[in-house]
Amino acid sequence: MARDAGGTAPRCGTYAAGVTEAPIPETDPGVRAEIVEGVRRWVQREVVPVASELEHADEFPDELVADMRQMGLFGITIPEEHGGLGLDLLTYAGVVEELSAGWMSLSGIINTHHIAASLLVAHGTEDQRRRWLARMATGELRGCLSLSEPDAGSDTRNLSCRARRDGDTYVIEGTKSWVTNGERAGLVALAARTDEGITCFMVEKEPGPRAGGITVVRHIGKLGYKGLETVEMHYAGHRVGADAVLGGPDGLGRGLTFMLAALEVGRINIAARAVGVARAAFEAAITYAQQRRTFGRPIAEHQAVQQKLADMGTALTAARLLTEHAARCRQAGQRADVEAGMAKLFASETALMVVTEAMRIHGGVGYTTDLPIERYYRDVPLMLIGEGTNEIQRMVIARGLIARYRSG
Ligand SMILES: Cc1cc2nc3c(=O)[nH]c(=O)nc-3n(C[C@H](O)[C@H](O)[C@H](O)COP(=O)(O)OP(=O)(O)OC[C@H]3O[C@@H](n4cnc5c(N)ncnc54)[C@H](O)[C@@H]3O)c2cc1C
Numbered sequence: 001m002a003r004d005a006g007g008t009a010p011r012c013g014t015y016a017a018g019v020t021e022a023p024i025p026e027t028d029p030g031v032r033a034e035i036v037e038g039v040r041r042w043v044q045r046e047v048v049p050v051a052s053e054l055e056h057a058d059e060f061p062d063e064l065v066a067d068m069r070q071m072g073l074f075g076i077t078i079p080e081e082h083g084g085l086g087l088d089l090l091t092y093a094g095v096v097e098e099l100s101a102g103w104m105s106l107s108g109i110i111n112t113h114h115i116a117a118s119l120l121v122a123h124g125t126e127d128q129r130r131r132w133l134a135r136m137a138t139g140e141l142r143g144c145l146s147l148s149e150p151d152a153g154s155d156t157r158n159l160s161c162r163a164r165r166d167g168d169t170y171v172i173e174g175t176k177s178w179v180t181n182g183e184r185a186g187l188v189a190l191a192a193r194t195d196e197g198i199t200c201f202m203v204e205k206e207p208g209p210r211a212g213g214i215t216v217v218r219h220i221g222k223l224g225y226k227g228l229e230t231v232e233m234h235y236a237g238h239r240v241g242a243d244a245v246l247g248g249p250d251g252l253g254r255g256l257t258f259m260l261a262a263l264e265v266g267r268i269n270i271a272a273r274a275v276g277v278a279r280a281a282f283e284a285a286i287t288y289a290q291q292r293r294t295f296g297r298p299i300a301e302h303q304a305v306q307q308k309l310a311d312m313g314t315a316l317t318a319a320r321l322l323t324e325h326a327a328r329c330r331q332a333g334q335r336a337d338v339e340a341g342m343a344k345l346f347a348s349e350t351a352l353m354v355v356t357e358a359m360r361i362h363g364g365v366g367y368t369t370d371l372p373i374e375r376y377y378r379d380v381p382l383m384l385i386g387e388g389t390n391e392i393q394r395m396v397i398a399r400g401l402i403a404r405y406r407s408g
Helices: 029-047 051-057 062-070 089-102 104-123 126-138 255-291 303-331 337-367 373-379 390-404
Strands: 143-146 162-166 169-180 187-194 197-204 214-219 230-241
Touching: 029 062, 029 089, 051 373, 062 104, 089 104, 089 255, 089 303, 104 126, 104 143, 104 169, 104 187, 104 197, 104 255, 104 373, 126 197, 143 169, 143 255, 169 187, 169 197, 187 255, 197 230, 197 255, 255 303, 255 337, 255 373, 303 337, 337 373, 337 390
Parallel strands: 143 187, 162 187
Antiparallel strands: 162 169, 169 230, 187 197, 214 230
16 A cells, blocks of 8 residues: 655555646645634634624625635635635645634635636636636635535436537536535536536536526525525526536546546545534633533543543544645645545544534533534534545545555
C-alpha cells in the first residue's frame, strides 16, 4: 500500500484511466494560518452571537453571506487566473472548520458551490471555465450539485432524469431531490441520463422558485441544517444548449465519474465541518466542566467526566488529522476516495459521539434552547448521511483498500 513518507505530498490512490485531477498548488503555511485565523475571529465576532437565533428562525443569513463574499470565501478554491483566491484544500478545510464551529449551515452554503467549481476547474472546457468561474469566485453566481433523486441516493446508477438531444440542444425531464442551495443557485451541476450514459450538465438558471422549465416544487423540512434551502426540483422539458455538457462532447457519458471524483472535495468539507461542530461542543463541555460544581467540586474533577473529556479530545484530534491527510492527498492531484471517505466517516461519527457527550456533561441545561449544544445535536446527523452515507463510505474505503493491496 502507498505510504506517506512524511513529506507534504503523500502517495494515495490513482484515478481510473482517462481521469485526472490537476494538483492544487500548496498555500504558504503562514498565509494559510492568517486566513483561517481571520475567519475564526470573524466567526467569533459576527456568527456566534446570532447563529442560534437565525437557526431557530430558519432564516437565510444574508448579512453573513455578504461578509463571506467580501472575504472571498466563494472563490477560495477557484484558481487566481479565474478571479479566485487559489488556496489549497488544507486552507479550505481550516476555513470550513471555523465556519462550522460557529454555525454549520454556513459551510453548507459554500459546499456544493465549491463542488460545482471543482468540476469546472477539473473537467470544464476553456469556454466553460471562462463563462462561469469568475462570477462564481465573487459569489455573484452561486453553484449547487444535483445528483440525488427520490429513487436514487446511494444508488446513483438508478438515476432517471433524462436529457434528450434535439439538434444543438438537450431537453431535460425529471425530478431531482435534496438540492441544497438549489433555489438561490444560478448554476446547477446536474446529473442526467443521455444515450452515452450519465452526463453532467452545467445548467444556468435565474435564482428563484421558477426558471424556464425548472420549478422548485418543495422546500424540504429538516431536523437541523437550517437557514439554507434544500429543495426538490422538477425539470419539465427544460432546454439547454449542447455547450452545457461538462467537458464538451468528450464529457458525454462521463458525468458520474467526474461527479464522484468531485465528491472527494465535498467529503473533505463534511469531515472539516464535523471537526468544527465537534470542537465547538468539546470546548463548551470542557469549559462548563470546570465551572459546574457537584458534591463540593467542579465536575471536571470527577473521574467519570475526565474519561469522557479524554475520549472526546483524542477522537477530535484524530478526526482533524484524517481530514488534513485527505486534503493533502487530494491537493497533490491523487485519488483520495479512500482518504476522504475515512475522514468523512471518522469525523462524522466522532462529532456524533462528542456532541452527545457534551450534552451529557451539561446535564439539563444541555437539553435546553438556552445553549447551542441542542443545535449541534440536531446538525450532526446530517454528516452521517450527506455526501454518501457512512455505510457507503465503508464500501468505498474497503474497495479502495482491497484494490491497493491486490495481490497476484
Ligand atoms: C439535508 C440534506 C442535504 C442534501 N444535499 C444534497 C445535495 O445538495 N445534492 C445532492 O445531490 N444530494 C444531496 N443530499 C442527498 C444525500 O446525498 C443522500 O440522502 C444520501 O446519499 C443517501 O441517499 P438516500 O437518502 O437515497 O438513502 P438510501 O440510498 O435510500 O439509503 C437508505 C439506507 O440504506 C443504506 N444503504 C443503501 N445502500 C446500501 C448498500 N449497498 N449497503 C449497505 N447499506 C446501504 C444507507 O446507508 C442508508 O442507511 C442531501 C441529503 C440531505 C439529508
